[in-house]
Amino acid sequence: xxxxxxxxxxxxxEDYRFITGQGAYxxxxxxxxxxxxxxxRSPHAHARxxxxxxxxxxxxxxxxxxxxxxxxxxDGLGGLPCGWQVTGKDGPMVxxxxxxxxxxxxxxxxxxxxxxxxxxxxxxRDAAEAVAVEYEPLAAAASIDAALSPGAPQVHDEAPGxxxxxxxxxxxxxxxxxxxxxxHVTRVELxxxxxxxxxxxxxxxVAEYDRATREYTLYTTSQNPHVIRLLMGAFVLxxxxxxxxxxxxxxxxxxxxxxxxxAEEAILTxxxxxxxxxIKWTAERAESFVTDAHGRDxxxxxxxxxxADGKFLGLKVDTRANMGAYLSTFAPCVPTYLYATxxxxxxxxxxxxxxxxxxxxxxxPVDAYRGAGRPEAxxxxxxxxxxxxxxxxxxxxxxxxxxxxxxxAFPYQTPVxxxxxxxxYEGTLAAALADADYNGFAxxxxxxxxxxxxxxxxxxAYIEACGIAPSAVVGSLGARxxxxxxxxxxxxxxxxxxxxxxxxxxxxxHETTFAQIIAERLGVDIDAVEVVHGDTSKIPFGMxxxxxxxxxxxxxxxxxxxxxxxxxxxxxAAHLMEASEADIEFADGxxxxxGTDKSVGxxxxxxTAYVPHNYPIEELEPGLxxxxxxxxxxxxxxAGCHVCExxxxxxxxxxxxxxxxxxxxxxxxxxPMIVEGQVHGGIVQGVGQALLEGCVYGDDGQLxxxxxxxxxxxxxxxxxxxxxxxxxxxxxxxxxxxxGCGEAGAIAAPAAVxxxxxxxxxxxxxxxxxxxxxxxxxxxxxxx
Amino acid sequence: xxxxxxxxxxxAVSGEVESRTLLVQFLRETLRLTGTHVGCDTSQCGAxxxxxxxxxxxxxxxxxxxxxxxDVTTIEGLADGDALHPMQEAFRDNHGLQxxxxxxxxxxxxxxxxxxxxxPSEQExxxxxxxxxxxxxGYHNIVKSIMAGARAMAAGQGG
Ligand code: FES
Ligand code: FES
Numbered sequence: 001x002x003x004x005x006x007x008x009x010x011x012x013x014e015d016y017r018f019i020t021g022q023g024a025y026x027x028x029x030x031x032x033x034x035x036x037x038x039x040x041r042s043p044h045a046h047a048r049x050x051x052x053x054x055x056x057x058x059x060x061x062x063x064x065x066x067x068x069x070x071x072x073x074x075d076g077l078g079g080l081p082c083g084w085q086v087t088g089k090d091g092p093m094v095x096x097x098x099x100x101x102x103x104x105x106x107x108x109x110x111x112x113x114x115x116x117x118x119x120x121x122x123x124x125r126d127a128a129e130a131v132a133v134e135y136e137p138l139a140a141a142a143s144i145d146a147a148l149s150p151g152a153p154q155v156h157d158e159a160p161g162x163x164x165x166x167x168x169x170x171x172x173x174x175x176x177x178x179x180x181x182x183x184h185v186t187r188v189e190l191x192x193x194x195x196x197x198x199x200x201x202x203x204x205x206v207a208e209y210d211r212a213t214r215e216y217t218l219y220t221t222s223q224n225p226h227v228i229r230l231l232m233g234a235f236v237l238x239x240x241x242x243x244x245x246x247x248x249x250x251x252x253x254x255x256x257x258x259x260x261x262x263a264e265e266a267i268l269t270x271x272x273x274x275x276x277x278x279i280k281w282t283a284e285r286a287e288s289f290v291t292d293a294h295g296r297d298x299x300x301x302x303x304x305x306x307x308a309d310g311k312f313l314g315l316k317v318d319t320r321a322n323m324g325a326y327l328s329t330f331a332p333c334v335p336t337y338l339y340a341t342x343x344x345x346x347x348x349x350x351x352x353x354x355x356x357x358x359x360x361x362x363x364x365p366v367d368a369y370r371g372a373g374r375p376e377a378x379x380x381x382x383x384x385x386x387x388x389x390x391x392x393x394x395x396x397x398x399x400x401x402x403x404x405x406x407x408x409a410f411p412y413q414t415p416v417x418x419x420x421x422x423x424x425y426e427g428t429l430a431a432a433l434a435d436a437d438y439n440g441f442a443x444x445x446x447x448x449x450x451x452x453x454x455x456x457x458x459x460x461a462y463i464e465a466c467g468i469a470p471s472a473v474v475g476s477l478g479a480r481x482x483x484x485x486x487x488x489x490x491x492x493x494x495x496x497x498x499x500x501x502x503x504x505x506x507x508x509x510h511e512t513t514f515a516q517i518i519a520e521r522l523g524v525d526i527d528a529v530e531v532v533h534g535d536t537s538k539i540p541f542g543m544x545x546x547x548x549x550x551x552x553x554x555x556x557x558x559x560x561x562x563x564x565x566x567x568x569x570x571x572x573a574a575h576l577m578e579a580s581e582a583d584i585e586f587a588d589g590x591x592x593x594x595g596t597d598k599s600v601g602x603x604x605x606x607x608t609a610y611v612p613h614n615y616p617i618e619e620l621e622p623g624l625x626x627x628x629x630x631x632x633x634x635x636x637x638x639a640g641c642h643v644c645e646x647x648x649x650x651x652x653x654x655x656x657x658x659x660x661x662x663x664x665x666x667x668x669x670x671x672p673m674i675v676e677g678q679v680h681g682g683i684v685q686g687v688g689q690a691l692l693e694g695c696v697y698g699d700d701g702q703l704x705x706x707x708x709x710x711x712x713x714x715x716x717x718x719x720x721x722x723x724x725x726x727x728x729x730x731x732x733x734x735x736x737x738x739x740g741c742g743e744a745g746a747i748a749a750p751a752a753v754x755x756x757x758x759x760x761x762x763x764x765x766x767x768x769x770x771x772x773x774x775x776x777x778x779x780x781x782x783x784x
Numbered sequence: 785x786x787x788x789x790x791x792x793x794x795x796a797v798s799g800e801v802e803s804r805t806l807l808v809q810f811l812r813e814t815l816r817l818t819g820t821h822v823g824c825d826t827s828q829c830g831a832x833x834x835x836x837x838x839x840x841x842x843x844x845x846x847x848x849x850x851x852x853x854x855d856v857t858t859i860e861g862l863a864d865g866d867a868l869h870p871m872q873e874a875f876r877d878n879h880g881l882q883x884x885x886x887x888x889x890x891x892x893x894x895x896x897x898x899x900x901x902x903x904p905s906e907q908e909x910x911x912x913x914x915x916x917x918x919x920x921x922g923y924h925n926i927v928k929s930i931m932a933g934a935r936a937m938a939a940g941q942g943g
Pocket of ligand 1: 826
């Protein structure tokens with residue numbers, strides 16, 4: 001194996017430019033003659049737009065153009081499309097129009113209704129403040145409860161009662177029958193708190209129009225530029241793909257929030273055609289808070305039926321999910337197909353029913369955020385399992401063991417549609433318990449009590465469905481696109497390699513991981529490999545990066561393209577060595593003829609492919625450049641166990657994480673260093689959700705947590721270092737055996753932390769505390 | 785419009801600015817030093833940290849005109865040609881960055897700590913990073929990087 005091949009913790013190739021300040025993020029791009037856009041946004045959660053007067057603003061210094069919702073409507077262009085359709089009990093979901101610039105009604109604080117374009121950002125900002133908008137404020141429904149209450153203000157006329165859909169999975173009567181025979185039923189009420197993704201790079205875009213070629217270019221902070229090109233080109237602006245280039249350069253984190261097609265992208269591109277100068281827009285953080293799609297926001301009641309031995313008999317889950325004011329690109333699938341289908345967790349629960357009501361509110365749209373549906377499912381399953389264990393007096397680890405899908409049961413068909421591919425749940429549980437010194441907990445608790453501290457330990461044995469996704473399956477579920485991936489391996493004449501991938505790296509390290517796979521397979525030096533992503537003019541196609549899919553799906557496309565390269569290179573090598581193709585072997589960059597000492601190097605074969613003087617030209621085309629599209633056979637199912645130990649100061653309510661151990665099964669691992677980094681980051685996002693972060697709207701729909709002064713981001717002194725490890729059961733259905741690791745931490749951690757918090761507080765009679773378990777909440781619960 | 789003169793990464797620079805122009809805008813827009821980032825509008829995230837007269841400062845929270853005559857160092861000024869600064873090396877060696885957006889501010893902030901404390905403990909590093917937010921790494925590897933970088937800097941000076 002080359003030293004930089006599969007399994008090595010290779011230092012990242014991309015780091016040099018980032019640590020020297022040479023990264024090229026969207027806001028770093030300046031185009032000649034560039035103008036600047038500032039959006040006029042609603043300060044009201046709900047209002048009728050009586051009039052928009054731009055005359056004073058248009059006369060201000062430096063103003064180039066002002067465009068309003070009326071201008072957009074006059075051009076007869078499309079609204080922002082939704083990529084998934086969910087069909088509920090009463091038919092298809094309600095899918096109200098989503099105009100990129102509001103013309104008659106605004107539906108959340110931050111809803112945009114006009115754009116001011118000026119020679120400088122400061123001039124654009126000054127003029128935007130001078131746009132006179134007359135609003136007629138209307139009553140708002142700012143929460144799920146408010147939106148579902150009788151007589152609630154309507155977000156959309158098309159959606160009576162603010163219901164987007166009422167959906168269910170499973171046979172309720174069947175599950176009720178299972179409950180009838182239960183020895184014990186555990187019931188929990190849970191709030192999955194609304195979060196703001198907060199990638200550190202605010203969203204930004206630069207759009208330009210070339211009059212000579214009639215080509216539009218959009219630079220944007222996106223996780224999936226081809227998807228943006230397709231949605232914006234075909235559905236919104238009606239521009240053909242061959243005249244629309246979308247580039248997502250270096251992107252400063254996404255976590256889901258940069259998947260979606262946002263209004264600003266379409267408006268900038270549209271406006272660039274009108275002003276014929278490049279236009280840049282960069283969100284201020286305050287703007288990000290009210291325009292980036294938020295995450296989570298579920299309210300759930302769940303019941304688990306158990307027999308006398310603690311075997312799970314059935315699970316009932318009733319969830320209401322906030323969609324916000326409009327349907328964002330992936331939104332409808334998050335609380336349904338990415339949520340209810342994971343409610344079996346790691347267990348053999350035979351009967352499961354889940355009902356989901358998706359609700360419109362006068363808030364920012366809610367969509368996929370790191371984990372997307374799967375953290376919510378894990379939170380339900382792992383909170384109720386842990387609660388049941390304590391109620392029945394069974395050790396929580398033991399209760400889980402009694403119900404695990406056993407290692408020999410794979411492929412395992414769950415009652416909620418999925419077929420788990422492989423796993424060893426007892427193995428990851430045992431490893432995490434050992435790393436957490438689970439058996440030593442009682443002594444640590446006694447010691448903490450002596451110091452006046454409350455100590456608790458909590459488990460979270462999560463599972464996720466990743467490697468999104470088999471196109472036919474998701475098509476039948478309502479996806480309006482296929483979810484395959486594309487990769488092109490271009491071998492150059494001297495044997496160096498450029499790999500073009502349809503996935504996008506915004507922190508995940510693809511430039512290194514994919515290069516390792518190529519170095520391993522072709523025996524080339526890792527420095528002779530370049531990975532290119534994020535530009536629709538360079539890459540054939542791509543569905544982008546989300547759902548921990550890049551390695552499992554994008555890496556598999558790479559693997560298939562490498563197969564094609566190897567097959568063709570072997571034919572060339574056979575010709576060069578005058579041997580039969582069947583006798584050619586390839587290892588460590590050398591082609592050999594079996595049973596002889598003949599050999600030829602990969603570089604020589606590459607040169608021959610491009611300088612075909614001695615070449616089987618009648619049978620084989622010159623060149624060594626292969627493309628593959630890979631459509632996965634199934635989801636992948638990363639799983640594992642996270643154990644959190646907390647200490648609570650009863651005088652202040654402050655929760656300190658004193659230990660956190662994670663054992664994860666991500667299938668085969670290409671770069672352990674990168675995988676560990678993904679787990680660390682995910683855990684802290686999960687800890688943030690559990691202890692710190694929470695998006696708060698007032699009843700009037702004003703966002704109370706609209707800055708880092710009010711929305712508590714996890715900081716270095718809020719968390720400890722972590723003990724993380726992996727155990728591998730390879731994915732049996734993709735060529736790399738990889739399952740994906742990007743979301744596990746954010747999926748597992750909230751339940752582990754909250755189980756620990758509840759465990760610590762139980763001795764003081766506290767039975768329910770919602771996320772985020774802030775000092776104030778904990779103190780109030782202790783002193784209620 | 786006022787003119788401002790300062791030394792940036794060892795070079796004398798001057799430019800016309802509005803009185804409201806922030807140091808970070810002057811660096812990014814006038815000088816095109818785009819390694820210094822803007823992650824917030826409330827002085828909370830530290831993506832914008834540079835050194836002004838040798839100590840870390842949030843360049844989003846200073847006016848350009850306040851830096852008249854000052855020595856300013858940005859992330860672009862750390863490496864000596866191709867030779868990386870030990871703190872930069874430490875971030876790469878310890879996987880102290882993912883998307884890289886917070887990284888320039890983290891490194892500049894870390895340098896200020898290392899200049900004051902050549903062997904900071906884990907807790908000292910975590911406390912020092914109060915003003916820097918990273919959404920990607922969970923801080924684990926940033927803390928490791930800074931401890932290693934500070935040691936490397938001290939070793940370099942000693943030897
Ligand atoms: S940009 Fe956030 S603190 Fe300066
Ligand atoms: S590495 Fe992405 S914010 Fe820190």
